[in-house]
Amino acid sequence: MIETLIQHKHQLNEGSLKNCKVLVVDDDEISAQIITHIISDFANAQYVCNSASVFTKCLELRPDLIILDVNMPIKSGVELCKELKSSIETEDIPVMFATASLDHDTQKACWEAGGDDFIIKPILAMTLMHRVKNILMNEIRMTVLKDISFRDSLTSLYNRHYLYSEVVNSLKSAKRDNEYFSIIVLDLDYFKSYNDTYGHLAGDECLRVVANALARVIHRPHDTAIRFGGEEFVIALPKTDSKGCESVGKRILKTIEALCIPHEHNPTGVVTVSAGYMTIKPTTSTTLDDIINQADLALYEAKEAGRNRLCGFSDTYR
Template sequence: MSHDTQWYATPGAQPRLLLVDDHQLNIRVMYEIFRHEFDVFIALNGEQALEKCAELHPDLILLDVVMPRLDGFEVCRRLKADPELAAIPVIFITSHFDEADEVRGFELGAVDFIHKPVNPIITKARVKTQLQLKQQADLLRAISQIDGLTGIANRRRFDQQLELEWRSCCRANEPLSLLMLDIDYFKQYNDEFGHLAGDECLRRVAMAMQQAIGRPYDLLARFGGEEFAVLLPRTNSHGAQFLAQNILLKIQHLALPHPYSPGGIVTLSAGLATVVPQEHTQARQLLQRADEMLYKAKQQGRNRLLVDESLI
């Protein structure tokens, strides 16, 4: 199972800069300006630029306006139409000063224009300004997608990622698994120990589940109350069941006392569903089936995993 880019920036990593120009001399000039402070990637036409963006998710794109077949404006339009790439800032590079072109570029979502021949000091300053703005926006976005109590992803983050992974797995014809989990008899736990202890229980359970998830692109989220969700892209039912059983065992090994649980400790119930997304299906079907499996697991005595593969 391959790893993917984390949804937050890696601390200490150099920013990724994509240079797009069909003239290699221009590329060499720009490369020399940025190579010491950035991880620089190169595309020589619009098609390559779109492929590199999907592969690398650069932090910023310097994009030539005039290119054969697919010009800079069309590349920018397609980037901004893709939810996974729309947040990447685009700075247009142009040898012509045309007010109408600049208006068009800003309307398409560009953040700045730089005119050739480029001035290294001005160009570097403008790039750094846009990167700082992007980093601030990324930080605010990350904070808004974190559950304040447990520190894991919140429901908003989960909903967004479910739609993104659904489309990605649909394009690649790969399986997507969803695990729904619920702390057993949590109301009774709160009644016995109080809500502060209940909050601490949620934090410890969330931390243990996060430790059980090995891949950076698997998403653990607090779905609501004492319910959690684990989104497992490119994971078949067998692999998802293995992870789910590990999570349930890890919570049991915490041995958090719970006098109203049959085993005397905090346990989880879980429901799992797996699907290979298709154009005619929707992500809510996967969510519905995993939730139904969770409900049945609780009906059948809790502290167990039930699996549904009817959507495959």
């Protein structure tokens, strides 16, 4: 683990704070401007004075830290924090409260709402800088460690841990918003024969090349290529109907075949993949495994039909 962190050391210094985003929320515009100005020396800071626009701004900015004034009209910082922590999109963003109150009940309410730190008004610039830097550096470290744990060591694609930790959140969003959600399951045709003929080192290199090709095909930010295990891969496509899913699947098949990786035991003479997909508007009871299992059945059909092809289901399973 330490060696892996050393490889990411360029991400673990204060220079990387320039890429961090901080959202300041304060109904007093002068106070918001002062805090923003101080933080702007080392990070990307923006502010809003209207508590009603905070959630929208969070979705737009994707901040790494939110600084909330406790006492605001219409909606207090404590109420805002509770709302942010109850949403999938914002629950993991750390919150620092800014308050002039040393009152025990106020501070207790802030901690119970999910706050991560306090700063007392009037704010000292040096104290603000150090506290914000500490939180942001910790976020960077956690992001690096999280990314390491989510990566397949052979292909550098995301792994099963990522699938069941993060992609499930996309499924939750699809349920909430009544949107389509698609999964493609694919594996390499005759891969056991490939390993037997060319050796396991060549097999590993083949998997790496295929994984890189999959990563190139997946363009949208929330679409994900995952190594599911062995020669099997999963493509998660939120907000994608059957037409879009089929388009991606066909593009994958063409891209892999076009790599022209020699495979003498494949009738095509090169490495190919078979793929199955499932597209659904999930209900509250639909699980990720439900969708993967249906896509796996479609993959079985593709293999039975001769391989190097795509089969799929759409909205046939609830």
